Amino acid sequence: MTDTIFDKIIRRELPADIVYEDDDVLAFRDIHPQAPVHLLFVPKRKAFATLNDCGEADAELLGKLLLAASSYAKGEGFAEDGYRCVINCNRGGGQTVFYLHVHLMAGRQMAERMV
Numbered sequence: 001m002t003d004t005i006f007d008k009i010i011r012r013e014l015p016a017d018i019v020y021e022d023d024d025v026l027a028f029r030d031i032h033p034q035a036p037v038h039l040l041f042v043p044k045r046k047a048f049a050t051l052n053d054c055g056e057a058d059a060e061l062l063g064k065l066l067l068a069a070s071s072y073a074k075g076e077g078f079a080e081d082g083y084r085c086v087i088n089c090n091r092g093g094g095q096t097v098f099y100l101h102v103h104l105m106a107g108r109q110m111a112e113r114m115v
């Protein structure tokens with residue numbers, strides 16, 4: 001897997017507005033937010049280019065990404081109001097940074113249709 005912007009953020013070689021970190025997950029603000037809250041949750045220690053690269057052995061880590069997002073939403077008080085989690089996969093799915101990440105967006109009414 002080639003080095004991406006997110007690898008550099010995880011290694012602290014590029015600045016980012018980091019809002020959450022634990023042993024497995026790092027979360028930082030999207031540089032081009034599409035909602036008042038727009039965060040990216042990435043696995044810290046095992047890198048995947050896309051969701052397609054994950055297998056059974058990665059189920060726990062994938063779960064941790066989603067649980068980190070919901071924990072953040074609960075902690076910040078917007079979980080009940082609602083939020084959206086998105087994983088874009090490959091070019092056809094709108095992926096531009098090829099390091100697996102979960103978008104967490106909140107703070108505005110999300111359209112019922114995603115596109």
Ligand code: AMP
Nearest residue numbers: 005016029030031032088094095096097
């Ligand atoms: P995706 O299109 O799903 O691959 O999402 C990649 C996201 O990364 C986009 O929403 C970008 O705005 C965001 N992004 C790109 N570079 C940076 C950066 N240096 N710091 C934070 N977010 C970034």
